Amino acid sequence: MSGNGFSGSRFAAMVAKEFIQMRRDRLTFAMMVGIPLLQLILFGFAINADPKNLPTAVLSADDSPFARSFIAGLANSGYFRVTHRVASEAEADRLLELGETQFVVTIPEDFSRKLQRGERPAVLIEADATDPAATSNAVATVLRMNETVLERDLTGSLARLRSQPPPFEVQVQRRYNPEGITQYNIVPGLMGTILTMTMIMMTGLAITRERERGTMEHLLATPVKPLEVMIGKIVPYILVAYIQAGLILAAAWVIFGVPLSGSLALLLASVLVFVTANLSVGITFSTLAKNQMQAMQMTFFFFLPSILLSGFMFPFRGMPEWAQWLGELLPLTHFLRVVRGILLKGNGVAEILPNLWPMLAFIAVVMTIAVRRYRRTLD
Amino acid sequence: MSNGYAIAVEGLTKRFSGREVVKRLTLEVREGEIFGFLGPNGSGKTTSIRMLCGLLTPDEGRGTCLGYDVIRETADIKRRVGYMTQRFSLYEDLSIRENLDFVARMYGMRGRRTAVENALERLGLANRREQLAGTLSGGWKQRLALAACMLHEPRLLLLDEPTAGVDPKARRDFWEQIHALAAEGITVLVSTHYMDEAERCHQLAYIAYGNLLARGTPQEVLEGSGLATWSVEGEDLYELAAELRGLAGITQVVPFGNILHVSGADPELLEATIAPFRKQAQRRWTPSEASLEDAFIHLMDSTRDNYQ
Ligand SMILES: Nc1ncnc2c1ncn2[C@@H]1O[C@H](COP(=O)(O)OP(=O)(O)OP(=O)(O)O)[C@@H](O)[C@H]1O
Numbered sequence: 312m313s314g315n316g317f318s319g320s321r322f323a324a325m326v327a328k329e330f331i332q333m334r335r336d337r338l339t340f341a342m343m344v345g346i347p348l349l350q351l352i353l354f355g356f357a358i359n360a361d362p363k364n365l366p367t368a369v370l371s372a373d374d375s376p377f378a379r380s381f382i383a384g385l386a387n388s389g390y391f392r393v394t395h396r397v398a399s400e401a402e403a404d405r406l407l408e409l410g411e412t413q414f415v416v417t418i419p420e421d422f423s424r425k426l427q428r429g430e431r432p433a434v435l436i437e438a439d440a441t442d443p444a445a446t447s448n449a450v451a452t453v454l455r456m457n458e459t460v461l462e463r464d465l466t467g468s469l470a471r472l473r474s475q476p477p478p479f480e481v482q483v484q485r486r487y488n489p490e491g492i493t494q495y496n497i498v499p500g501l502m503g504t505i506l507t508m509t510m511i512m513m514t515g516l517a518i519t520r521e522r523e524r525g526t527m528e529h530l531l532a533t534p535v536k537p538l539e540v541m542i543g544k545i546v547p548y549i550l551v552a553y554i555q556a557g558l559i560l561a562a563a564w565v566i567f568g569v570p571l572s573g574s575l576a577l578l579l580a581s582v583l584v585f586v587t588a589n590l591s592v593g594i595t596f597s598t599l600a601k602n603q604m605q606a607m608q609m610t611f612f613f614f615l616p617s618i619l620l621s622g623f624m625f626p627f628r629g630m631p632e633w634a635q636w637l638g639e640l641l642p643l644t645h646f647l648r649v650v651r652g653i654l655l656k657g658n659g660v661a662e663i664l665p666n667l668w669p670m671l672a673f674i675a676v677v678m679t680i681a682v683r684r685y686r687r688t689l690d
Numbered sequence: 691m692s693n694g695y696a697i698a699v700e701g702l703t704k705r706f707s708g709r710e711v712v713k714r715l716t717l718e719v720r721e722g723e724i725f726g727f728l729g730p731n732g733s734g735k736t737t738s739i740r741m742l743c744g745l746l747t748p749d750e751g752r753g754t755c756l757g758y759d760v761i762r763e764t765a766d767i768k769r770r771v772g773y774m775t776q777r778f779s780l781y782e783d784l785s786i787r788e789n790l791d792f793v794a795r796m797y798g799m800r801g802r803r804t805a806v807e808n809a810l811e812r813l814g815l816a817n818r819r820e821q822l823a824g825t826l827s828g829g830w831k832q833r834l835a836l837a838a839c840m841l842h843e844p845r846l847l848l849l850d851e852p853t854a855g856v857d858p859k860a861r862r863d864f865w866e867q868i869h870a871l872a873a874e875g876i877t878v879l880v881s882t883h884y885m886d887e888a889e890r891c892h893q894l895a896y897i898a899y900g901n902l903l904a905r906g907t908p909q910e911v912l913e914g915s916g917l918a919t920w921s922v923e924g925e926d927l928y929e930l931a932a933e934l935r936g937l938a939g940i941t942q943v944v945p946f947g948n949i950l951h952v953s954g955a956d957p958e959l960l961e962a963t964i965a966p967f968r969k970q971a972q973r974r975w976t977p978s979e980a981s982l983e984d985a986f987i988h989l990m991d992s993t994r995d996n997y998q
């Protein structure tokens with residue numbers, strides 16, 4: 312063998328060394344196994360691009376057998392789950408705005424009378440179309456329901472109504488995003504995911520970097536307090552976050568024409584809450600990780616479910632209950648609702664409050680962990 | 691303060707994953723004293739110093755630093771102690787001035803700007819103040835770190851090998867400064883591997899493998915070692931050294947330029963062993979003083995016998 316060529320034994324030694332190091336770094340190893348598993352589970356089971364059992368409010372001014380059959384038909388389709396019976400349009404609107412329900416089904420007063428007269432009355436379905444993917448299959452199904460759902464009710468003299476055209480009409484109104492433009496949903500979502508990624512990663516490295524460079528020893532020898540270090544490291548990134556958010560919002564508006572129906576100030580305030588939640592996650596990772604590599608991996612570990620379970624990539628209501636439950640824990644889930652709410656629905660403080668306080672609670676819990684885990688010594 | 695002692699600890703023990711790195715360390719350092727902390731690499735000097743300033747929690751033992759409890763009152767200690775780490779621990783990506791300013795802010799100093807300016811002047815780095823600390827040479831980094839840890843006028847300085855890699859002139863300046871501070875009543879605990887520096891301390895402590903082996907003034911440590919030393923001048927010293935090594939009663943044979951130091955723990959046995967060599971005409975043997983270095987190396991060798 313020549314002296315400066317490729318050496319098989321050197322190569323083998325290198326491989327062996329890498330394996331030893333890999334084995335020593337337990338977390339990396341766990342992550343390497345954990346991440347594919349996590350992906351498999353999330354993609355395989357949690358993600359359902361065909362969301363069913365979507366919460367639906369019914370505003371029925373007609374208590375006829377026909378109306379009841381129609382509503383039963385909705386439920387039987389598997390896409391709709393009647394969660395609310397409302398008495399007024401205002402109430403129904405409010406449910407949609409809050410995101411409590413995905414649909415409002417309105418059956419007019421004279422539904423059965425007109426139906427029997429062959430006047431083909433219309434049932435109105437209002438869908439929260441901020442995320443078009445969440446409603447499209449349900450809408451497609453309901454549009455075909457008028458052909459068959461009343462078959463058994465139309466007996467005797469009414470049997471003639473079974474013929475074409477269908478005995479009643481279904482009108483669908485896609486609220487908040489009438490044209491079903493996916494960018495309306497994706498762009499606010501991107502803002503959330505980009506902020507999550509960068510904020511957690513940057514702060515995740517913050518303390519580990521000090522530890523790795525040896526500057527932590529000097530810092531710890533000074534009278535500085537844990538919270539001072541942590542908040543001190545968080546704050547500069549809030550500025551970075553606003554720059555990012557500003558850019559994305561500008562792009563959303565200029566390039567994609569995403570509307571801003573609500574208040575910009577409210578949006579910016581919500582960004583602050585969301586960013587702080589992410590920064591506190593980052594700083595907590597920073598106190599837990601032994602080195603920068605581990606901090607990066609933890610970031611990724613948090614980021615993945617954030618994208619998959621928050622309703623960014625897949626409709627939230629398309630996920631099984633346990634996945635939704637996990638999703639509710641993530642700040643991104645709530646932030647997406649807030650951003651869509653403010654941008655597309657024109658939500659005000661009252662409407663976004665149910666999604667603000669979980670983020671605030673999240674910050675409190677995570678920061679508590681960070682402060683407790685922050686090592687004041689080099690032990 | 692606790693009856694004139696800046697540091698008074700007893701039985702400090704530190705374990706890392708079960709291994710005792712510092713074993714029942716008992717130390718008293720009087721105020722205004724320059725206390726030299728010596729010992730071979732890995733003997734636990736840095737670990738001990740970290741326990742004194744609250745950076746590590748002792749597993750056992752108790753004591754005070756500037757009158758504050760080393761376990762419970764670390765915040766008070768940190769405020770009053772200047773700790774210079776062995777490894778450069780200022781921010782390499784901050785400038786000299788920014789680093790000093792940051793340190794001054796950490797201690798909440800009043801008159802920060804003038805303090806930083808004065809430190810820059812004293813360091814002689816005033817015209818390089820905006821240079822990044824990471825781009826300084828090794829010796830200058832040490833000097834900057836030293837200036838940084840003295841910035842807040844601490845009552846006690848814990849210096850972990852402050853002069854490693856520093857040129858002789860700067861080292862002399864440093865020791866003059868240390869003595870001046872001591873005269874003002876500031877206590878200095880300094881770890882070092884340099885014997886000339888050890889000789890400049892009021893008191894010494896020597897630890898090896900976590901055990902405190904010797905304590906006292908340099909003279910006391912020297913006498914305590916009980917080492918007898920002869921120096922040899924003449925020809926073929928290298929060959930002589932090879933012959934002497936391993937003979938009964940001879941523990942060290944060390945060449946110093948044209949002189950050979952031959953030492954042993956038992957003066958009589960040593961004299962008996964070297965008697966035949968002294969008769970050889972080409973070399974001259976004279977009884978001499980053991981150096982501190984001889985004493986420490988002797989201490990080190992004897993502990994290895996005891997502990998391994
Ligand atoms: N954080 C730690 N975890 C595990 N072992 C440690 C740790 N810090 C120090 N040690 C071990 O403790 C022993 C003493 O280390 P220490 O740094 O105190 O020695 P030292 O006397 O300062 O040495 P040197 O002269 O080389 O600076 C060494 O064996 C070292 O490996």
Ligand SMILES: [Mg+2]
Binds near residue numbers: 735736737776850
């Ligand atoms: Mg050391």
